Amino acid sequence: MSAEGGTAGYIQHHLTNLAVCADSAKVDGVCTGFWTFHLDTLLVSGILGLVVFGLMxxxxxxxxxxxxSGGQNFVEMVVGLVDQQVRDTFHGRSALxxxxxxxxxVWVFVMNAMDLIPVDFLPVALQAATGNHHLPFKFVPTTDPxxxxGMSIxxxxxxxxxxxxxKGFGHFMHEVFAVPFGIKLAPINFLFRVVEEIARPISLSLRLFGNMYAGEMVFILIALLGLYQLPLALPWELFHILIITLQAFVFMMLTIVYMSMAAESH
Amino acid sequence: MNINATLIGQAIWFALFIWITMKYVWPPLQKAMADRQAQIAEGLAAAERGKHEQELAAKRSADALREAKEKSADFVAQAEKRAQQIVEEAKGTAKIEADKVVAGAKAEIEQEVERAKQQLRERVAELAVAGAEKILRKEINASAHADMLAALKQDL
Structure with missing residues (x-):
């Protein structure tokens, strides 16, 4: 509990991104509008990705x-697990x-895994390093929608x-306008298709965001309990290991399913 | 929760990492794993072959062993037969030899008997002559009765 402003302030501080934008877009010193960049999300996700994919x-x-070697074995194990899922679900041939x-x-897993570092540990360390004790910095990029x-789109x-x-352009268009009710009901088919297609990225991204945001929130609330957080943080941490793995797996799995649906005829 | 340009940045990161994985992570690993799979399959096949060959060799050795046993049994039987033959032959030879010895001994004995008889005859004749001389000293002349004595000697 570092920031002043009581419990609400503490929570608010933990849920604020480090945003940068042009001065003209600021309202009361807070960035608004589309052309805002969350530096913390971009940096943490980028550095984690570069490190982990560089290692791989x-x-x-x-x-x-x-x-x-041990490292190769580990990478092969992870890659083999993913490849097995792809083989089981995606029956086409694609190098992608x-x-x-x-x-x-891998990326979602390591970003989610940032959640396992105690909530105040990295922010306080960063505040001490920069000397700015009001510096907001979210270390779990997957809690940023x-x-x-960005991923789901x-x-x-x-x-x-x-x-x-x-499928080729003709077949694809036929599927969009003539399935499932036939070409006479083309507008309805098209509407169905649009809803179906739009629902996928939204559900995909909101599922991951919601799970990680809620998990982070529980960590913040536990951290507010003072000494009582000790018996609570551990079980939630252990439980969270399951959640972060599961969410990474679900995101991957659904992506494979969407790819196979895209590549196969309905 | 506010959607802003961070989304574009994240999409760029995402695309970059997909590209890295697609170019530098997945192909070499896939190749290594496929190669290893091939190697393992090859090793397993080789092991299977080796096992098969070993089975064949075991069969061959069993065959050879059986053959050798049969041969040795043959040899033993032949040797036994031969030994029997030799024994038979030896028996025959020994019998002939023994017969010869016996016949020789018999002949000798007969000769001896004959000689003894001869001697005995001569002795008996002498004795008879001596007895007769003693009995008939006075009236019988040995030379006068020599013919009769010779006839007597012959009768004995």
């Missing part, structure tokens, strides 16, 4: 068919789906392009 690329570059699924699972929407666009590429 390093192990992969030294990968041998012989006895694998497995790397996409690996990226999602911008990140989850990218997934949506990829699935759209994949559908176009696999």
């Amino acid at each position: 690329a390093k192990f992969a570059s030294k990968a041998t068919a012989g006895i694998p 789906v497995t790397p996409l699924a690996i990226t999602i699972f 911008n990140l989850t929407f 990218t997934v949506f666009l990829i699935s759209l392009f994949m559908g176009l590429k696999v």
Whole structure:
């Protein structure tokens, strides 16, 4: 409990992103409008991604068919698990789906795993390092809907392009306008399709965001209990290990399902 | 919760990481894993082959062993037969030899008997002559009765 302003202030502080924007967009010193960047989300997710994918690329570059090193073995295990899911679900042939699924699972997992670091640990350390004791900084990027929407919209666009590429423009358009009720009810078919397509990225991103945001909130509330947080933080932490893995897995799995739906005829 | 340009930045990060995974992580790992799978399959096949060969070799060795046993049994039977033959032959030879010895001994004995008889005859004749001489000293002339004595000697 570092910030003044009581319980509400503490919670508010923990849920505020480090935002930057042009001075002209500021209202009372707070960034509003679209052209705002959450530096904390961008930095933490980017650094985590660079570190983890850099490590994976390093192990992969030294990968041998012989006895694998410990690191290679671990990366292979993770990658093999994801690849198995892709094989089971996605029946087409695509050089993109497995790397996409690996990226999602690994990246979302490490970002979620930031939640396991005690809520005040990194923010207080950063405040001490910068000397700014009011510096807001969220260390769990997946609690920022911008990140989850950024990912889900990218997934949506990829699935759209994949559908176009696999089925061809004519077949794709036929599916959009003539399925499931036939070409006579084209507007209704189109409306159904749009709702279906839009619902996917929204549910995909809100699921991850909601779970992580709620989990983070519970950590913040537990941290408010003073000494009593000790017996509570541990079980929630242990439980959260399950949640972060599950959420990463679910995001990956649904992406594979959407890709396979895009690549196969309805 | 406010949606802003961070979304675009995140999409760019995401695309970058997908690209890294697609180019530098997945292909080498996939290759390594596929190669290893092939190696393992090869090793398993080789093991299977080795096992098969070992089975064949065991069968061959069993065959050879059986053959050798049969041969040795043959040899033993032959040797026994031969030994029997030798024994038979030896028996025959020994019998012939023994018969010969017996016949020789018999002949010798007969000769001896004959000789003894001869001697006895001569002795008896002498004795008879001596007895007769003693009995008939006075009236019988040995030379006068020599013919009769010779006839007597012959009768004995």
